[in-house]
Amino acid sequence: MEIDTIELEFCLEEEKKKCLKNIQNYYRKYGCEPVQKLQEYLLSLQDSQSEEEKEYIKKELERLDTYS
Numbered sequence: 088m089e090i091d092t093i094e095l096e097f098c099l100e101e102e103k104k105k106c107l108k109n110i111q112n113y114y115r116k117y118g119c120e121p122v123q124k125l126q127e128y129l130l131s132l133q134d135s136q137s138e139e140e141k142e143y144i145k146k147e148l149e150r151l152d153t154y155s
Contacts, residue, residue: 111153126151 114122129144129151136144 107153122151 126148129148133141133144
């Protein structure tokens with residue numbers, strides 16, 4: 088039985104969403120000291136970086152924020 092590529096991609100995307108949701112729930116419940124340290128480090132770097140690097144750091148901070 089062969090699975091259609093689009094169907095397979097859809098299934099993989101749904102599983103990815105479930106995993107990310109589980110990770111978010113874990114971090115909300117238990118917190119994560121390494122994530123907090125990484126956020127603090129990225130925030131400290133922001134002032135001394137170029138605009139391009141600041142944008143990258145901002146995106147990374149937003150990504151980390153979704154987990155906490």
